[in-house]
Amino acid sequence: MSINEPIKGKATSFDIAYRAGVSQSTVSRALRDSDLVNLETRNKIKAIAKELNYKVDKNASNLRSQQSTTIALLLFEDPTTDDSQINPFFLSMLGSITRACSVRGYDLLVSFQQLSDDWHADYADCHKADGIILLGYGDYQTYQQKLVSLEQQGTHFVRWGAVREGHIGHSVGSDNFQGGYEVTRHLISCGATNIAFIGGVSKGAPEFLARYEGSCKAIKEANLAVNPKLQADAINTDLDGYKGALKLIDSGERFDAVFCASDLIAVGAIKALTEQNLRIPEDVAVVGYDDIPLASFSRPTLTTVQQDTKGAGEVLVENLLHLIQGEPIVTNTLAGKLIVRQSSSKPG
Template identity: 40%
Template sequence: MKTLRPTSFDVAERAGVSQSTVSRALRGSPGVNAETRARVATAASDLGYVVDRHASSLRLKSSETLALVTICRPGEDRSAINPFYFALLGSIAAATSARGFNLLVSFQESEANFRADFVASGLADAMIVIGTTSNRAAWDYFAKAQTAGFDFVCWGSPGGAFHWMRSDNEVGGRIAAEHLVAAGRSRPVFIGPFRSPQRQFDERRDGFAAALAAHGIAPVVVEPPAAADRHAQGVAAARDLLAAHPDVDAIFAASDMLALGVLQGLKDAGRRVPDDVALIGFDGIRAGTLADPALTTLEPDLDAAGEALVAMALEDAGYSRSGTRIPVQLILRGSA
């Protein structure tokens, strides 16, 4: 009886990596670190795997390219995308370039352009997904793609089915609360979506509430009304909040874009920031520095995020493919 020769998929299973990583490791790609390359070589040796040189141009071909999918809202102008994602894209591009790889960027918004086969088609060696979680259809598509065997990692994600990375959101919420308490604020509010698939909003709220509870303070929690974007939601949320709770003296908004809308809403109502109401956002976007007053924010280490996402996508040893957290720091500016 003829014995089947081991394949690169067998090597991948034994080494605990994907087949594309086996391909990169065996051709000496700079995108694979020494530890992973050694693990693949050991697995190949143990199995007696020998590269078929006749087919190596196909099986071991590496594009030296990473694919980055950015999910948008349907019909959204690309210039209106949350600037946080452009900043994250820049960090991923820098980390990709440092590996000697190219970056293929795909903006996707609907069934007309959903695509997850960049690795399977040979266009890329690995794939990263970022972008808004408000596009449910897109995330449903990628959830099905991952179940079907298409491999990728993502920032945020609306559920546990994905290989994900997030900011250390709960810690950020606690930092915001402690800063406001230390500043003598006693009537704090959290503004952020309740039913968003964006789990990080819940984590920020939970950390904020837990830290305040330790001081005997229960925050008011406000869900912004539906609107065209986060900024518009923030303007409307501030209006509704002041009508219901005119004595508010501090606000922690779930994102910077939401906070910038809240700032506008407070100004429209004649409230002074930070004299009457202190305001803190989350994300560290550059637009916050241009506000008046400049926005105090929790800023994730985006350089670390870019490097870690690329390392996760390329299956570097030492990087968990799910549950990685990126540290955040409080950037004090004029609003709090």
């Protein structure tokens, strides 16, 4: 037993051991409720620990047990957007992820990443985190290499995004195809026959592509024709939505509805349409995707698909923890919910 009566700085388990008249290892066990130590001593030790305001040193604990009970969240955005404007959708997810982590006793390390950095090595490798959650719209191709090396290093990670064949690692995502399908069915039921789509399809976010494909399916099912000219590229900004809408108008093609791949795009599109004196939804119905807070306050309020952000955070964390513990993963697709608002109200 070490003879360090006075507590110098923060209390250590040795200080408690001394006061309790037991060995340090017993203290360590007692505080983690090991039944290798007598209940009475256990309580005594806990009492002393509380009195001394003792907290287990995370670093020492992690070092010895070789795990950090910490999860790293890596947010990466398209390089075009700066850090002051973060996608609201991801931010709302942040809440549920944090919650999900803390419920399970995990800490959350947050980091925004430029895709250029070698983030893939910086977290799990130095034992900062047990696993990584990757969040970001973006071109899968650009960071596939990093995922491969993550995989090779045996790092545990899950990503939010489209669940597709051939993708590395485990993904959790909204059922974008189904969402696009339902949006379009809704538009058709409102009387739309020429439905435009604003959102990058050829390259870029696979989520957008899935939404588009779902939309096409609905159009075909209704015996309408898919018009490729009624599709305008846009990444996930309002400015791009604005430009996309202008492009559609300039194309001279007729359209009575616009399905925007995201709410931000929709906001921009609405601005453009309004400036051209088109009435929404009378002349053109508009639907977005994501149900960001703005959607319910824009004028007109925006019909959109609400992604289950609460559930998403929960599932992401849950799956990652399963992965870490070598258990099988269950869910990986979350249903979206169509929220009908003014921008696409039914006639009559």
